[in-house]
Amino acid sequence: MTEHVDVVVIGGGQAGLAVGYYLRRTPLSWVVLDAQDGPGGAWRHGWHGLRLFSPARFSSLPGWVMPGGTDDYPSRAEVLDYLTAYERRYELPVRRLVRVDAVHREGNGFRVVADAGTWRTRAVVSATGTWSRPFIPDVPGRDDFQGVQLHSARYATPDAFAGKRVLVVGGGNSGAQILAEVSRVADATWVTLAEPAFLPDWVDGRYLFGQATAAYRALQEGREPPPRVELGDIVMVPPVREARDRGALGSVRPFVRMTAGGVVWPDGREEPVDAVIWCTGFRPALDHLRPLDVTDAEGQIAVEGTRSVREPRLWLVGYGNWTGFASATLIGVGRTARATVAEIAAELA
Ligand code: FAD
Secondary structure (H helix, E strand, O other), rough: OOOEEEEEEEEEOOOHHHHHHHOOOOOOOEEEOOOOOOOOOHHHHOOOEEEEEOHHOOOOOOOOOOOOOOOOEEHHHHHHHHHHHHHHHOOOOOEEOOOOEEEEOOOEEEEEEEEEEEEEEEEEHHHHHHHOOOOOOOOOOOOOOOEEEEEEEHHHHHHHHHOOOEEEEEEHHHHHHHHHHHHOOEEEEEEOOOOOOOOOOOOOOOHHHHHHHHHHHHHHHOOOOOOOOOOOOOOOOOOHHHHHHHOOOOOOOOOOOOOEEEEEEOOOOOOOOOOOEEEOOEOOOOOOHHHHOOOOOOOOEEEOOEEEEOOOOEEEEEOOOOHOOOOOOOOOOHHHHHHHHHHHHHHHO
């Protein structure tokens, strides 16, 4: 089966939906291809207790504010409901269970080859996120360890760790939130590169977004950005606060290697461990773009705005700040999606 459309969007998570919201206002023909069997992108796989950093009012895609108001931090389930309803509300043409294997240049456009067919198109927007490429550091002895190893990408609930000796590795928000719940049922130790930097209780995603927006606007207008106040990294969402009040947020510096039964600490002490949960981040999922030869040694693609420098009919939306300020967030991706679609419409006119 081969279909022809003006634009193929690869990935139907929040970034793909935001691009779709603006594409439907253009006369272009387009489709969103998504590998999963239901809406929500990465949120389908988040752990069940995951909380947003900002209240619903400040965690919304373009056009429609997430229900939930300004006080509570929405749960993963609420975000999934919102993204499902968003897709339906705007009748976005998302084709599911379609995994794109490769994008090839063809004539003035591309041939997008997926497991469920081929699409010929004039422009491609890649919005495949990072969740399918979890990163685990190359710690000596990691393959020898006989206990359980799990990345946060596959962690769902703390139940399986009840009564176990568990290391939670990683000093970001995933590490803090997972430690908070695992430490309620297990003998949990938090392993971080440096002392974790907790934000004051009154700071959440709203404040961080506002601060970053002020810097962004200043740069756009050719002004000196306001001095950045470094307040910390970890947002004190309610489960993390509860863990702090229990005294469960202590941390230690990393072990130097792993053994069959545990880990060895810098002072040479060996400690038995049942499980290690790696909360050590993600890399962009860009394998499908390999035939275009646009990816650099760090696994990123040089962009101007969201447009590939080496392939001017390829745009990248979501992923992280390198594809636009705050574009990996629900509230930030709308801005890059709008600019992306404006460029595509101008290019294909
Ligand atoms: P994804 O949601 O990963 O969607 C990409 C889609 O593309 C997926 O459905 C995937 O299956 C599909 N795909 C991938 N490869 C292919 C392929 N080759 N062919 C077809 N389909 C493909 N964000 C916020 O805005 N607010 C928050 O408060 C917030 N809190 C967070 C808290 C934690 C602890 C964590 C870990 C993340 C948080 N995030 C938050 C970030 C957010 O979860 C992600 O940044 C977001 O899901 C990325 O959206 P995306 O659409 O770019 O990618």
